[in-house]
Amino acid sequence: MIVNRNRGIIGILTGGGDVPGLNPAIRGIVSSAIREGYKVIGIKRGWAGLIEMIRSKSVDNSDCYEEFSQTILNSTAMREESFLHSSRTKPSDLLAEEVPEHLKDLYNEPINDLTPEVIKNIEFLGISGLIVIGGDDTLKYAFRLHKEGVKIIAIPKTMDGDVPGTSYCIGYSTCISRTIELITTLSSSAGSHERFLVIEVFGKYSGFTAMLPTTVGVANRCVIPEYKFNVNQLAELLSDDRAKSPGKYSTVVVSEGAKFNGCEDIQKSNGVRQGGYGEELARRLKIASSKYNGGKRVDTIFQNLGYLVRSGCPDFTDSIVPIAFGDMAIELILNNKFGYMTAINAGRYAVVPLEVVDSTSKVVDVERFYDTELLCPKRISYFDQFVIGLSPADFFNKQKIVDLKNL
Numbered sequence: 001m002i003v004n005r006n007r008g009i010i011g012i013l014t015g016g017g018d019v020p021g022l023n024p025a026i027r028g029i030v031s032s033a034i035r036e037g038y039k040v041i042g043i044k045r046g047w048a049g050l051i052e053m054i055r056s057k058s059v060d061n062s063d064c065y066e067e068f069s070q071t072i073l074n075s076t077a078m079r080e081e082s083f084l085h086s087s088r089t090k091p092s093d094l095l096a097e098e099v100p101e102h103l104k105d106l107y108n109e110p111i112n113d114l115t116p117e118v119i120k121n122i123e124f125l126g127i128s129g130l131i132v133i134g135g136d137d138t139l140k141y142a143f144r145l146h147k148e149g150v151k152i153i154a155i156p157k158t159m160d161g162d163v164p165g166t167s168y169c170i171g172y173s174t175c176i177s178r179t180i181e182l183i184t185t186l187s188s189s190a191g192s193h194e195r196f197l198v199i200e201v202f203g204k205y206s207g208f209t210a211m212l213p214t215t216v217g218v219a220n221r222c223v224i225p226e227y228k229f230n231v232n233q234l235a236e237l238l239s240d241d242r243a244k245s246p247g248k249y250s251t252v253v254v255s256e257g258a259k260f261n262g263c264e265d266i267q268k269s270n271g272v273r274q275g276g277y278g279e280e281l282a283r284r285l286k287i288a289s290s291k292y293n294g295g296k297r298v299d300t301i302f303q304n305l306g307y308l309v310r311s312g313c314p315d316f317t318d319s320i321v322p323i324a325f326g327d328m329a330i331e332l333i334l335n336n337k338f339g340y341m342t343a344i345n346a347g348r349y350a351v352v353p354l355e356v357v358d359s360t361s362k363v364v365d366v367e368r369f370y371d372t373e374l375l376c377p378k379r380i381s382y383f384d385q386f387v388i389g390l391s392p393a394d395f396f397n398k399q400k401i402v403d404l405k406n407l
Contacts, residue, residue: 007037008128010333012068014086015046015138019159019171019310021318022082025133028326030068036330040068041125046134047141048089051114052100055124065125090141091118115144122150129333131326133157133170139341139357146339146354153329154341154354155322159310162206162363165356166343170325171310173317175202176212178309183218183251190301191247196238196285200278200304203255206363210253211370211377220250221375223281225257226364231281234260234375235288242298252285252375254278278304324349 010033014022026042033040043049043065053064068083089098091114099107099114107114122130129151132142135158146152156163159175183199190197199219203209207224214222220241223229234252241250256276263277282302289298314322325342328349332340340351364370371378 009039009041009126010330011041011043011065011122011125011127011130012084013043013046013049013130013132013134014082014084014157015132015134015141016086016088016157017135017159017310018082018086019157019318020174020312020314021170021322022084022086022133022157024314024319025155025157025170025322025326026068026083028323029131029329030326032327032330034069036334038330038333041065041127042068042084045085045087046089046138047091047118048087050118050121051089051091051094051103053121054102055121088137090137091115092141092144115148118145119148119150127151129153129338131155131329131333135160135169136163136357139163139354143339143354143358151333151338152354153332153338154357155325155329156341156343159209160203160206161208162203162361163341163357164360164362165341165352166345166350168317168321168344170318170322171314172208173321174313174315175209175309177315178312179209179213179253179305180216180218182303182305182308183213183253186301186303187218187247187249187251190249190251193299193301194242194248196242196282196289196298196300197249197251198254198278198282198285198300198302199251200254200256200276200302200306201309202306204257205361207255207258207370208364210255210258211364213253215377218251219253222253222255222377223258223260223375224255224364224370225259226366227370227372228259228261229372229375231260231262231284232288232291234281235285236292237375238285239289239292239298243293254281260284276304278302 012026012029030040044063049064053061094112094114096108096110099112103117131153132138133155139154142152142154156166157170159171161169161172163169179201186197201209203225205225207226210222210224213219221234221237238250238252242248260281279302282300286297286300290296328342339354341354343350343352369378
């Protein structure tokens, strides 16, 4: 039974790329908030909703925000796309053509900072606590707002698993599960034709999404952004793996941010963006393979998994943990504790200061966990209490992990 129906207004937004698990997080927040007597406003399309809205009660801003109710959530429970949609809008670095029409007279520089408008719009909506669900960029901007006095609670979300301060991010579990499933499926084609299977996955700055599938055995090798490799070295390793395999194929998982010696020569005009060299790597592996395969080239199958691993239904972990994160966010608000991010560390729910997102980064510790000669994960000593995906940045910030009861 709700005792107080006038606690205030809570805002929610999801920024950055979409991932499975966003809707469970939103449902967890809204259910807990309504039960505790809050009104909930969902901001649409991430930070875009907070710069495109017009501060007037007479204007229809339904494209920028809407009030949430339990009825709305129940009626859309089976939707897979985010209730609130998303965007990669960053209000502090907005190009002139991206500035909303009603603000162009005030902001007409090549790059504009619309943070003052964001803060005014939050105040206009009467939001007493803003819950931001996002990855590194989204949460860094959330931390800036926190420093400027906005009451922020953060929930980590990214398939790459590289938000500092937590060993789990919404979407990461489904990404890994689906990557393993898809590589296993594609292996039948690689084996049928005795080829190299080259799989490109997300991970522009960190290699966790490549490391884990290789660790569980669906790939022989992986190349990651944290270590620049040699194509001939990889071709030799894959050729040896293929020769020893009963199926006569071998597999490498390539982080989109992985770089090899000579990749700088690839011109962006050829369609290769920053990172994303997987297809070119497959071509070069085919050429180099003849050196290690009796003069015969090994054909390759290249597949960029892309949105296949970030869309659709969440797995079990990404269905349950986001609900808990949502409930934790409301509990923080109830206790008037802002500037924190929900997390999982050492296998336990925790909260960490939001500043951890802005003060450090989370990447694979190559020296501890990646074999640069074999281009694969090192053997892990679980007696060292290592949790896959937990980086040195997390250990460094372990002292900052805060138990909610002790805030």
